[in-house]
Amino acid sequence: MALDKNGIAKRIAQEVQDGFYVNLGIGIPTLVANYVRDDIEVEFQSENGVLGMGPFPFEGEEDADIINAGKQTITTMPGASFFDSATSFSMIRGKHVHLTILGAMEVAENGDIANWKIPGKMVKGMGGAMDLVASAENIIVAMMHTNKRGESKLLKKCSLPLTGVGCVTKIVTNLAVIEVKNSAFHLLERAPGVTVEEIQNATEGTLIVNGEIPEMDV
Secondary structure, three states: OOOOHHHHHHHHHOOOOOOOEEEEOOOHHHHHHHOOOOOOOOEEEEOOOEEEEOOOOOOOOOOOOOEOOOOOEOOEEEEEEEOOHHHHHHHHHOOOOOEEEEEOOEEEOOOOEEOOOOOOOOOOOOOOHHHHHHHOOOEEEEOOOEOOOOOEOEEOOOOOOOOEOOOOOEEEOOOEEEEEEOOEEEEEEEOOOOOHHHHHHOOOOOEEOOOOOOEOOO
């Protein structure tokens, strides 16, 4: 059974380690904060100038002044801090973020990512993604494996305008966990009930399968 967005976020939360500073992109990545283990200390950073984001607020407890980069209302943890955008991007460009979690429309087998523009559609701009992919050394992409037409989003080469080149290290989709290395997708885990063949059929780029592929623990 393919994962839903919360399932993807739950699996990515397993990649978050104690003491990490983590940047969460817009979309599925924002859900990761809801699933991080209670026994570790993690600081979630948002490029609009927040360090110490918590889970989303319950309905009726929202504070319209406390938002993430996607303009969603958030909660903050004890000791959280607020600062200007320049300080936030100094933190990103200075490589002080241990893990960056982004959404994507396409990822290529060499680690290129396209996640900001579809030609002909109105967009607000690339935002912080440009700096994040240029500076981060550990980038996990959260995405659906195929688009609404059933076409693969894990490609030999991206067709959309690139956000970053050769920067993605791991991808978690509704079907699989995939490592990006040596210009290929390497299958690490499959979603519960999903076969290797299904993943192969949904992947346009080169997919390397070594040995028995375990199911995700979600």
